[in-house]
C-alpha cells in the first residue's frame with residue numbers, strides 16, 4: 298500500500314491554522330499573549346493547540362502537583378492550572394523575577410493566584426531544592442533554556458511520582474535540530490534530549506511533530 302505523501306511546510310501551517318480556527322484562544326489567553334508582546338518580552342509562549350493539550354493532559358493525569366520549568370508571562374501556567382483539580386498546585390520555575398511577576402499577575406487574573414508558587418532563579422538550582430525537600434510531581438512541562446533540557450529531564454524523572462507525565466516543548470528548534478549544519482550547544486542538547494525521550498527504558502513516550510515539536514513521556518512506575 299502506498300503511503301500518503303507528507304504535507305509541505307505550507308500545508309502543515311494551513312493545518313495548524315485550520316485547527317486553531319476551530320479552537321480559538323479565549324480572551325484571557327489572548328490578553329496574556331498581547332501583554333507579553335507589549336512588554337517587549339520574547340513571544341515564545343506555548344502554541345495555542347499545545348496549550349489546550351496541556352490542560353487536557355494535566356486533567357487526564359489526575360495529578361494535584363504540576364511543575365513548570367520556564368514561566369515567561371504565565372500562558373502555559375494558566376493552561377496547566379486549568380487542568381488541576383480544586384486544591385491542586387502548580388510550582389513554576391523562572392529565572393527572571395520580572396517575568397515571574399508578570400506570570401503571577403496573569404495567574405491571579407485567571408483565578409489561580411492561590412494555586413501557584415513561583416521559584417525564581419536558575420531552574421537547576423530550584424530543582425535540586427525541590428528534591429532536597431522530598432517533593433514529588435505528577436506532571437512536568439519543560440520549556441526553558443534548551444541547553445539544560447537533558448538535565449531537566451533527569452531531574453523530572455527523579456522528582457516524578459510513578460506514572461507521571463513529562464511534556465517538553467520546542468524539540469525541533471525551528472528546524473535547527475534536523476539541520477546537520479547546525480551544531481550549537483542548544484541543538485546538541487536538544488538532540489540528546491530527543492534521543493533519551495525516545496529510547497530511555499524508564500519512559501514510555503512519543504513526539505508530536507506539529508508546531509515546533511512536543512515530547513510526551515510517561516515515567517514507568
Ligand SMILES: C[S@@+](CC[C@H](N)C(=O)[O-])C[C@H]1O[C@@H](n2cnc3c(N)ncnc32)[C@H](O)[C@@H]1O
Pocket residue numbers: 341342343366367368369370371372373374390391392393396418419420421440441442
Ligand atoms: C519559552 S519561555 C517559557 C514559555 C512558557 N512556558 C509559556 O509557554 O508560557 C522560556 C522561559 O524560560 C526562562 N528561563 C531561561 N533560562 C532559565 C533557567 N536557567 N532557569 C529558569 N528559567 C529559565 C526564560 O526566562 C523564559 O521565561
